[in-house]
Amino acid sequence: MRAGLTVTGLTKRFGDLTALDDLSFDVAPGEVFGFVGSNGAGKSTTMRIILGVLAADTGSVGFGERDIDSDVRRRIGYMPEERGLYPKMKVGEQLVYLARLHGLSPSDASTRMRYWTERLGVDARVGDNVADLSLGNQQRVQLAAALVFDPDLLVLDEPFSGLDPVAVDVMSDVIVEKAADGVPVLFSSHQLELVQRLCHRVGIIAKGRMQALGAVDDLRARDGVRLRVASTAPAGWADGLPGVVRAEYGETTTVYVDDTVDDQQVLRAALAHGPVHTFASEKPDLTELFREVVTAA
Structure with missing residues (x-):
């Protein structure tokens, strides 16, 4: 044993x-x-x-x-x-x-x-x-x-x-x-x-x-899931959507969300502004978590 x-x-x-x-x-x-x-x-x-x-x-x-x-x-x-x-x-x-x-x-x-x-x-x-x-x-x-x-x-x-x-x-x-x-x-x-x-x-x-x-x-998962959206939507398109905590805009927009988010609503909002090339959810990797934890200590 x-x-x-x-x-x-x-x-x-x-x-x-x-x-x-x-x-x-x-x-x-x-x-x-x-x-x-x-x-x-x-x-x-x-x-x-x-x-x-x-x-x-x-x-x-x-x-x-x-x-x-x-x-x-x-x-x-x-x-x-x-x-x-x-x-x-x-x-x-x-x-x-x-x-x-x-x-x-x-x-x-x-x-x-x-x-x-x-x-x-x-x-x-x-x-x-x-x-x-x-x-x-x-x-x-x-x-x-x-x-x-x-x-x-x-x-x-x-x-x-x-x-x-x-x-x-x-x-x-x-x-x-x-x-x-x-x-x-x-x-x-x-x-x-x-x-x-x-x-x-x-x-x-x-x-x-x-x-x-x-x-x-x-x-x-402790900081929640985030969505990666590559689209032609202008900056600000995700602001104010239910469940969206914040968004970082660029060629690929990173949308930080909480447990109440409806990801399909986020997708529809992006599509309302033009084509969406990629749409995926992901968790922060350990490297990102490590940086956050060590910086905050």
Whole structure:
């Protein structure tokens, strides 16, 4: 039975700087949780507290029914934003060594090393030093190091940084597969289109506080649906229509609406002024939401 991660009331100060301010969230078994924010928002500090690298001033971190301790941390697969591998050590030897540190037998460690290097496309480089690899391949080996001992929790800090599109697809597939096995996955990324595509829920952190938290679709819908209308209608044609909050006019008019709107009435109003070339409803994407939340914080 897989367990989930619970972060409760974390506060961390560095002198006069409050890095985390009563931060709380959870990651359920089998959930992919996107942890996003600007540089300096507190993401890496949170991850380091989860890993025990830093101690919180107040608050707690739990896994299942117990606080995270050294035994639990041995079961966490961590991928740091800044690579933490030994640059002058061969890839295969390093992965076997790390697997052994997490309790695997020599035979099992070798088997898992071969599986993950092949799965991540670096099996031809197991005899090379990490320093001799491209940055993208170093990133693949770093992920293999987080996975080689079959962790119960994955914490990934900017896992897609420096990867080409093929490698992004491979890493995305691995994240989805681990979640499907019941592993909670917490990852941060500035590539918000990937966060939107992969994550069940997202937390947006700014100035050390959780500013928005919820399912991706729910967060995208919180500011309502909007209509995109490409037509020859003059500016002002949608003003005053029932359910229209505001409109931004141009070659394509963006009409912001509330739950009472009759979209067919909006379409008829546009058609009354000439041909309509496109008419579609959409939700704001995660990138737009992120900008709004961070700017307002």
